[in-house]
Amino acid sequence: MNSELFQPTLPLGEPELMRASAYQRYLDELRTASGGISTRISQLSPSLKADLLRFGDDGGASEVVEVMAACVRHGKRVTIHIQTGERVVPLTVFAQERLVHCPMAPDELVGKPMLDLKVMHVEPALLQPPGEANATLVGAEQSHYPLAPLLWELAMRGLRRELLPEITGPAVYRVAPGLEIDALPATGALTPAIQRLARQGATLKELADWPGMDRERATRLLNALYLQSGLIVSRSHPDAVRDGWF
Known part of the structure:
Protein backbone atom coordinates (compact mmCIF):
# COMPACT_ATOMS: atom_id res chain seq x y z
CA MET A 1 0.00 0.00 0.00
CA ASN A 2 1.26 3.52 -0.82
CA SER A 3 2.75 4.81 2.43
CA GLU A 4 2.17 8.41 1.31
CA LEU A 5 -1.58 7.94 1.65
CA PHE A 6 -1.39 7.54 5.43
CA GLN A 7 0.80 8.91 8.19
CA PRO A 8 2.58 6.33 10.29
CA THR A 9 1.41 4.71 13.31
CA LEU A 10 0.11 5.25 16.87
CA PRO A 11 0.20 9.03 17.52
CA LEU A 12 1.29 10.49 20.83
CA GLY A 13 -1.55 11.02 23.25
CA GLU A 14 -3.75 8.25 21.88
CA PRO A 15 -4.99 5.68 24.42
CA GLU A 16 -3.60 2.17 24.57
CA LEU A 17 -5.60 -0.32 22.55
CA MET A 18 -7.88 -2.55 24.61
CA ARG A 19 -7.16 -6.26 24.79
CA ALA A 20 -9.58 -8.33 22.72
CA SER A 21 -10.33 -10.66 25.63
CA ALA A 22 -11.38 -7.74 27.84
CA TYR A 23 -13.53 -6.23 25.12
CA GLN A 24 -15.22 -9.57 24.49
CA ARG A 25 -16.13 -9.82 28.18
CA TYR A 26 -17.63 -6.33 27.91
CA LEU A 27 -19.72 -7.39 24.89
CA ASP A 28 -20.88 -10.52 26.69
CA GLU A 29 -22.04 -8.42 29.63
CA LEU A 30 -23.96 -6.12 27.28
CA ARG A 31 -25.71 -9.06 25.65
CA THR A 32 -26.60 -10.61 29.00
CA ALA A 33 -27.99 -7.35 30.33
CA SER A 34 -30.09 -6.72 27.21
CA GLY A 35 -31.37 -10.24 26.64
CA GLY A 36 -29.14 -11.21 23.76
CA ILE A 37 -28.43 -8.08 21.74
CA SER A 38 -26.25 -5.11 22.57
CA THR A 39 -28.11 -1.98 23.61
CA ARG A 40 -25.64 0.01 21.54
CA ILE A 41 -26.49 -1.57 18.19
CA SER A 42 -30.12 -0.81 18.97
CA GLN A 43 -29.19 2.88 18.74
CA LEU A 44 -28.27 2.51 15.08
CA SER A 45 -30.78 3.43 12.39
CA PRO A 46 -33.24 0.56 11.70
CA SER A 47 -32.00 0.16 8.11
CA LEU A 48 -28.32 0.00 9.09
CA LYS A 49 -29.07 -2.32 12.01
CA ALA A 50 -30.96 -4.70 9.71
CA ASP A 51 -28.07 -4.60 7.25
CA LEU A 52 -25.51 -5.43 9.92
CA LEU A 53 -27.57 -8.20 11.47
CA ARG A 54 -27.39 -10.06 8.15
CA PHE A 55 -23.74 -10.67 9.00
CA GLY A 56 -24.20 -11.75 12.63
CA ASP A 57 -25.02 -10.40 16.09
CA ASP A 58 -23.84 -6.79 16.49
CA GLY A 59 -22.39 -6.95 12.99
CA GLY A 60 -19.75 -9.40 14.16
CA ALA A 61 -18.62 -12.64 12.52
CA SER A 62 -18.27 -10.80 9.21
CA GLU A 63 -15.68 -9.46 6.84
CA VAL A 64 -14.56 -5.91 7.56
CA VAL A 65 -15.34 -4.75 4.02
CA GLU A 66 -18.97 -5.93 4.32
CA VAL A 67 -19.54 -3.83 7.42
CA MET A 68 -17.67 -0.85 5.97
CA ALA A 69 -19.80 -1.07 2.82
CA ALA A 70 -23.01 -1.04 4.86
CA CYS A 71 -21.90 1.98 6.89
CA VAL A 72 -20.87 3.91 3.78
CA ARG A 73 -24.07 2.98 1.94
CA HIS A 74 -26.23 4.32 4.78
CA GLY A 75 -24.03 7.38 5.24
CA LYS A 76 -23.82 6.99 9.02
CA ARG A 77 -21.13 7.91 11.55
CA VAL A 78 -20.23 4.67 13.28
CA THR A 79 -17.37 3.11 15.19
CA ILE A 80 -16.33 -0.38 14.13
CA HIS A 81 -14.33 -2.27 16.74
CA ILE A 82 -11.89 -4.50 14.84
CA GLN A 83 -9.87 -7.23 16.48
CA THR A 84 -6.32 -7.53 15.21
CA GLY A 85 -4.32 -10.12 17.06
CA GLU A 86 -4.80 -9.59 20.80
CA ARG A 87 -5.92 -5.95 20.54
CA VAL A 88 -9.04 -4.08 19.44
CA VAL A 89 -8.82 -1.07 17.13
CA PRO A 90 -11.76 1.40 17.23
CA LEU A 91 -12.21 2.59 13.64
CA THR A 92 -14.63 5.51 13.41
CA VAL A 93 -16.13 6.00 9.95
CA PHE A 94 -17.39 9.40 8.83
CA ALA A 95 -19.07 8.26 5.64
CA GLN A 96 -20.35 11.63 4.39
CA GLU A 97 -17.05 13.36 5.14
CA ARG A 98 -15.13 10.43 3.57
CA LEU A 99 -12.82 10.24 6.59
CA VAL A 100 -11.90 7.70 9.24
CA HIS A 101 -10.46 8.20 12.71
CA CYS A 102 -8.13 5.42 13.82
CA PRO A 103 -5.49 5.24 16.60
CA MET A 104 -3.50 2.94 14.31
CA ALA A 105 -2.42 4.05 10.84
CA PRO A 106 -4.75 2.34 8.32
CA ASP A 107 -1.82 1.10 6.23
CA GLU A 108 -0.54 -0.69 9.35
CA LEU A 109 -4.01 -2.09 10.02
CA VAL A 110 -4.53 -3.53 6.52
CA GLY A 111 -0.87 -4.54 6.37
CA LYS A 112 -1.63 -7.25 8.92
CA PRO A 113 -2.84 -10.68 7.73
CA MET A 114 -6.48 -10.24 6.74
CA LEU A 115 -7.40 -13.42 8.61
CA ASP A 116 -6.43 -11.58 11.81
CA LEU A 117 -9.00 -8.82 11.24
CA LYS A 118 -12.39 -9.50 12.81
CA VAL A 119 -15.34 -7.19 13.38
CA MET A 120 -16.29 -7.48 17.03
CA HIS A 121 -18.91 -4.75 17.36
CA VAL A 122 -20.47 -1.74 15.64
CA GLU A 123 -21.95 1.23 17.48
CA PRO A 124 -22.89 4.87 16.84
CA ALA A 125 -19.83 7.09 16.78
CA LEU A 126 -19.09 9.14 19.87
CA LEU A 127 -16.40 11.13 18.09
CA GLN A 128 -17.28 13.91 15.68
CA PRO A 129 -15.47 14.78 12.44
CA PRO A 130 -13.10 17.73 12.13
CA GLY A 131 -14.88 21.06 11.92
CA GLU A 132 -17.65 20.25 14.40
CA ALA A 133 -18.52 23.02 16.85
CA ASN A 134 -17.78 20.93 19.95
CA ALA A 135 -14.03 20.47 19.59
CA THR A 136 -13.86 18.24 22.67
CA LEU A 137 -15.61 15.49 20.68
CA VAL A 138 -13.19 15.68 17.75
CA GLY A 139 -10.35 13.15 17.82
CA ALA A 140 -6.66 13.97 17.44
CA GLU A 141 -5.94 15.61 14.10
CA GLN A 142 -3.11 13.21 13.27
CA SER A 143 -5.47 10.24 13.67
CA HIS A 144 -7.77 11.23 10.80
CA TYR A 145 -7.23 9.61 7.41
CA PRO A 146 -9.00 9.54 4.03
CA LEU A 147 -11.61 6.81 3.75
CA ALA A 148 -11.20 5.98 0.06
CA PRO A 149 -7.73 4.33 0.17
CA LEU A 150 -8.77 2.13 3.10
CA LEU A 151 -11.91 0.97 1.28
CA TRP A 152 -9.83 0.17 -1.80
CA GLU A 153 -7.35 -1.96 0.14
CA LEU A 154 -10.07 -3.85 1.99
CA ALA A 155 -11.86 -4.64 -1.26
CA MET A 156 -8.73 -5.69 -3.14
CA ARG A 157 -7.04 -7.66 -0.35
CA GLY A 158 -9.75 -8.62 2.13
CA LEU A 159 -11.31 -12.03 2.61
CA ARG A 160 -14.40 -11.38 0.49
CA ARG A 161 -14.08 -12.90 -2.98
CA GLU A 162 -17.69 -12.44 -4.07
CA LEU A 163 -19.53 -9.35 -5.21
CA LEU A 164 -21.11 -7.23 -2.51
CA PRO A 165 -24.88 -7.89 -2.27
CA GLU A 166 -25.78 -4.50 -3.72
CA ILE A 167 -24.06 -5.14 -7.05
CA THR A 168 -24.42 -8.91 -7.47
CA GLY A 169 -26.68 -10.60 -10.01
CA PRO A 170 -26.98 -10.20 -13.80
CA ALA A 171 -25.67 -6.74 -14.63
Whole structure:
Protein backbone atom coordinates (compact mmCIF):
# COMPACT_ATOMS: atom_id res chain seq x y z
CA MET A 1 0.00 0.00 0.00
CA ASN A 2 1.26 3.52 -0.82
CA SER A 3 2.75 4.81 2.43
CA GLU A 4 2.17 8.41 1.31
CA LEU A 5 -1.58 7.94 1.65
CA PHE A 6 -1.39 7.54 5.43
CA GLN A 7 0.80 8.91 8.19
CA PRO A 8 2.58 6.33 10.29
CA THR A 9 1.41 4.71 13.31
CA LEU A 10 0.11 5.25 16.87
CA PRO A 11 0.20 9.03 17.52
CA LEU A 12 1.29 10.49 20.83
CA GLY A 13 -1.55 11.02 23.25
CA GLU A 14 -3.75 8.25 21.88
CA PRO A 15 -4.99 5.68 24.42
CA GLU A 16 -3.60 2.17 24.57
CA LEU A 17 -5.60 -0.32 22.55
CA MET A 18 -7.88 -2.55 24.61
CA ARG A 19 -7.16 -6.26 24.79
CA ALA A 20 -9.58 -8.33 22.72
CA SER A 21 -10.33 -10.66 25.63
CA ALA A 22 -11.38 -7.74 27.84
CA TYR A 23 -13.53 -6.23 25.12
CA GLN A 24 -15.22 -9.57 24.49
CA ARG A 25 -16.13 -9.82 28.18
CA TYR A 26 -17.63 -6.33 27.91
CA LEU A 27 -19.72 -7.39 24.89
CA ASP A 28 -20.88 -10.52 26.69
CA GLU A 29 -22.04 -8.42 29.63
CA LEU A 30 -23.96 -6.12 27.28
CA ARG A 31 -25.71 -9.06 25.65
CA THR A 32 -26.60 -10.61 29.00
CA ALA A 33 -27.99 -7.35 30.33
CA SER A 34 -30.09 -6.72 27.21
CA GLY A 35 -31.37 -10.24 26.64
CA GLY A 36 -29.14 -11.21 23.76
CA ILE A 37 -28.43 -8.08 21.74
CA SER A 38 -26.25 -5.11 22.57
CA THR A 39 -28.11 -1.98 23.61
CA ARG A 40 -25.64 0.01 21.54
CA ILE A 41 -26.49 -1.57 18.19
CA SER A 42 -30.12 -0.81 18.97
CA GLN A 43 -29.19 2.88 18.74
CA LEU A 44 -28.27 2.51 15.08
CA SER A 45 -30.78 3.43 12.39
CA PRO A 46 -33.24 0.56 11.70
CA SER A 47 -32.00 0.16 8.11
CA LEU A 48 -28.32 0.00 9.09
CA LYS A 49 -29.07 -2.32 12.01
CA ALA A 50 -30.96 -4.70 9.71
CA ASP A 51 -28.07 -4.60 7.25
CA LEU A 52 -25.51 -5.43 9.92
CA LEU A 53 -27.57 -8.20 11.47
CA ARG A 54 -27.39 -10.06 8.15
CA PHE A 55 -23.74 -10.67 9.00
CA GLY A 56 -24.20 -11.75 12.63
CA ASP A 57 -25.02 -10.40 16.09
CA ASP A 58 -23.84 -6.79 16.49
CA GLY A 59 -22.39 -6.95 12.99
CA GLY A 60 -19.75 -9.40 14.16
CA ALA A 61 -18.62 -12.64 12.52
CA SER A 62 -18.27 -10.80 9.21
CA GLU A 63 -15.68 -9.46 6.84
CA VAL A 64 -14.56 -5.91 7.56
CA VAL A 65 -15.34 -4.75 4.02
CA GLU A 66 -18.97 -5.93 4.32
CA VAL A 67 -19.54 -3.83 7.42
CA MET A 68 -17.67 -0.85 5.97
CA ALA A 69 -19.80 -1.07 2.82
CA ALA A 70 -23.01 -1.04 4.86
CA CYS A 71 -21.90 1.98 6.89
CA VAL A 72 -20.87 3.91 3.78
CA ARG A 73 -24.07 2.98 1.94
CA HIS A 74 -26.23 4.32 4.78
CA GLY A 75 -24.03 7.38 5.24
CA LYS A 76 -23.82 6.99 9.02
CA ARG A 77 -21.13 7.91 11.55
CA VAL A 78 -20.23 4.67 13.28
CA THR A 79 -17.37 3.11 15.19
CA ILE A 80 -16.33 -0.38 14.13
CA HIS A 81 -14.33 -2.27 16.74
CA ILE A 82 -11.89 -4.50 14.84
CA GLN A 83 -9.87 -7.23 16.48
CA THR A 84 -6.32 -7.53 15.21
CA GLY A 85 -4.32 -10.12 17.06
CA GLU A 86 -4.80 -9.59 20.80
CA ARG A 87 -5.92 -5.95 20.54
CA VAL A 88 -9.04 -4.08 19.44
CA VAL A 89 -8.82 -1.07 17.13
CA PRO A 90 -11.76 1.40 17.23
CA LEU A 91 -12.21 2.59 13.64
CA THR A 92 -14.63 5.51 13.41
CA VAL A 93 -16.13 6.00 9.95
CA PHE A 94 -17.39 9.40 8.83
CA ALA A 95 -19.07 8.26 5.64
CA GLN A 96 -20.35 11.63 4.39
CA GLU A 97 -17.05 13.36 5.14
CA ARG A 98 -15.13 10.43 3.57
CA LEU A 99 -12.82 10.24 6.59
CA VAL A 100 -11.90 7.70 9.24
CA HIS A 101 -10.46 8.20 12.71
CA CYS A 102 -8.13 5.42 13.82
CA PRO A 103 -5.49 5.24 16.60
CA MET A 104 -3.50 2.94 14.31
CA ALA A 105 -2.42 4.05 10.84
CA PRO A 106 -4.75 2.34 8.32
CA ASP A 107 -1.82 1.10 6.23
CA GLU A 108 -0.54 -0.69 9.35
CA LEU A 109 -4.01 -2.09 10.02
CA VAL A 110 -4.53 -3.53 6.52
CA GLY A 111 -0.87 -4.54 6.37
CA LYS A 112 -1.63 -7.25 8.92
CA PRO A 113 -2.84 -10.68 7.73
CA MET A 114 -6.48 -10.24 6.74
CA LEU A 115 -7.40 -13.42 8.61
CA ASP A 116 -6.43 -11.58 11.81
CA LEU A 117 -9.00 -8.82 11.24
CA LYS A 118 -12.39 -9.50 12.81
CA VAL A 119 -15.34 -7.19 13.38
CA MET A 120 -16.29 -7.48 17.03
CA HIS A 121 -18.91 -4.75 17.36
CA VAL A 122 -20.47 -1.74 15.64
CA GLU A 123 -21.95 1.23 17.48
CA PRO A 124 -22.89 4.87 16.84
CA ALA A 125 -19.83 7.09 16.78
CA LEU A 126 -19.09 9.14 19.87
CA LEU A 127 -16.40 11.13 18.09
CA GLN A 128 -17.28 13.91 15.68
CA PRO A 129 -15.47 14.78 12.44
CA PRO A 130 -13.10 17.73 12.13
CA GLY A 131 -14.88 21.06 11.92
CA GLU A 132 -17.65 20.25 14.40
CA ALA A 133 -18.52 23.02 16.85
CA ASN A 134 -17.78 20.93 19.95
CA ALA A 135 -14.03 20.47 19.59
CA THR A 136 -13.86 18.24 22.67
CA LEU A 137 -15.61 15.49 20.68
CA VAL A 138 -13.19 15.68 17.75
CA GLY A 139 -10.35 13.15 17.82
CA ALA A 140 -6.66 13.97 17.44
CA GLU A 141 -5.94 15.61 14.10
CA GLN A 142 -3.11 13.21 13.27
CA SER A 143 -5.47 10.24 13.67
CA HIS A 144 -7.77 11.23 10.80
CA TYR A 145 -7.23 9.61 7.41
CA PRO A 146 -9.00 9.54 4.03
CA LEU A 147 -11.61 6.81 3.75
CA ALA A 148 -11.20 5.98 0.06
CA PRO A 149 -7.73 4.33 0.17
CA LEU A 150 -8.77 2.13 3.10
CA LEU A 151 -11.91 0.97 1.28
CA TRP A 152 -9.83 0.17 -1.80
CA GLU A 153 -7.35 -1.96 0.14
CA LEU A 154 -10.07 -3.85 1.99
CA ALA A 155 -11.86 -4.64 -1.26
CA MET A 156 -8.73 -5.69 -3.14
CA ARG A 157 -7.04 -7.66 -0.35
CA GLY A 158 -9.75 -8.62 2.13
CA LEU A 159 -11.31 -12.03 2.61
CA ARG A 160 -14.40 -11.38 0.49
CA ARG A 161 -14.08 -12.90 -2.98
CA GLU A 162 -17.69 -12.44 -4.07
CA LEU A 163 -19.53 -9.35 -5.21
CA LEU A 164 -21.11 -7.23 -2.51
CA PRO A 165 -24.88 -7.89 -2.27
CA GLU A 166 -25.78 -4.50 -3.72
CA ILE A 167 -24.06 -5.14 -7.05
CA THR A 168 -24.42 -8.91 -7.47
CA GLY A 169 -26.68 -10.60 -10.01
CA PRO A 170 -26.98 -10.20 -13.80
CA ALA A 171 -25.67 -6.74 -14.63
CA VAL A 172 -23.46 -4.69 -16.91
CA TYR A 173 -20.90 -2.55 -15.11
CA ARG A 174 -19.26 0.70 -16.13
CA VAL A 175 -17.04 3.30 -14.46
CA ALA A 176 -18.97 6.43 -13.50
CA PRO A 177 -17.99 9.50 -15.55
CA GLY A 178 -17.02 11.58 -12.51
CA LEU A 179 -14.55 9.09 -11.05
CA GLU A 180 -10.95 10.37 -10.91
CA ILE A 181 -9.27 7.31 -12.41
CA ASP A 182 -5.75 8.68 -12.08
CA ALA A 183 -6.21 9.04 -8.32
CA LEU A 184 -7.00 5.35 -7.79
CA PRO A 185 -4.18 3.19 -6.34
CA ALA A 186 -4.60 0.65 -9.14
CA THR A 187 -1.63 -1.32 -10.44
CA GLY A 188 -0.86 -3.84 -13.16
CA ALA A 189 -3.77 -5.04 -15.28
CA LEU A 190 -6.26 -3.14 -13.12
CA THR A 191 -5.40 0.23 -14.66
CA PRO A 192 -6.20 -0.65 -18.30
CA ALA A 193 -9.28 -2.55 -17.11
CA ILE A 194 -10.58 0.55 -15.33
CA GLN A 195 -9.83 2.73 -18.35
CA ARG A 196 -11.65 0.28 -20.59
CA LEU A 197 -14.65 0.20 -18.22
CA ALA A 198 -14.76 3.98 -18.51
CA ARG A 199 -15.28 3.59 -22.28
CA GLN A 200 -17.56 0.55 -22.40
CA GLY A 201 -19.70 -1.57 -20.13
CA ALA A 202 -18.99 -5.21 -19.35
CA THR A 203 -20.51 -8.09 -17.42
CA LEU A 204 -18.51 -9.77 -14.69
CA LYS A 205 -17.84 -12.67 -17.01
CA GLU A 206 -16.54 -10.39 -19.77
CA LEU A 207 -14.39 -8.40 -17.35
CA ALA A 208 -12.85 -11.63 -16.02
CA ASP A 209 -11.75 -12.52 -19.56
CA TRP A 210 -9.87 -9.27 -20.17
CA PRO A 211 -6.04 -9.40 -20.27
CA GLY A 212 -4.50 -9.93 -16.84
CA MET A 213 -7.88 -10.47 -15.18
CA ASP A 214 -9.71 -13.47 -13.75
CA ARG A 215 -12.99 -13.88 -11.90
CA GLU A 216 -11.59 -13.00 -8.46
CA ARG A 217 -9.68 -9.93 -9.65
CA ALA A 218 -12.72 -8.77 -11.60
CA THR A 219 -14.96 -9.24 -8.56
CA ARG A 220 -12.60 -7.38 -6.25
CA LEU A 221 -12.21 -4.55 -8.75
CA LEU A 222 -15.98 -4.08 -9.05
CA ASN A 223 -16.34 -4.06 -5.26
CA ALA A 224 -13.53 -1.52 -4.97
CA LEU A 225 -15.05 0.75 -7.62
CA TYR A 226 -18.46 0.52 -5.96
CA LEU A 227 -16.97 1.59 -2.63
CA GLN A 228 -15.38 4.58 -4.36
CA SER A 229 -18.87 5.60 -5.58
CA GLY A 230 -17.45 5.07 -9.04
CA LEU A 231 -19.53 2.23 -10.47
CA ILE A 232 -22.64 2.28 -12.65
CA VAL A 233 -24.69 -0.93 -12.47
CA SER A 234 -27.17 -1.56 -15.29
CA ARG A 235 -29.57 -4.46 -14.87
CA SER A 236 -31.77 -3.63 -17.87
CA HIS A 237 -28.94 -3.75 -20.42
CA PRO A 238 -29.49 -6.57 -22.97
CA ASP A 239 -26.10 -8.09 -22.09
CA ALA A 240 -27.12 -8.25 -18.43
CA VAL A 241 -30.32 -10.08 -19.30
CA ARG A 242 -28.35 -12.61 -21.39
CA ASP A 243 -25.59 -13.06 -18.84
CA GLY A 244 -25.78 -16.66 -17.62
CA TRP A 245 -22.90 -16.62 -15.10
CA PHE A 246 -25.13 -16.47 -12.01
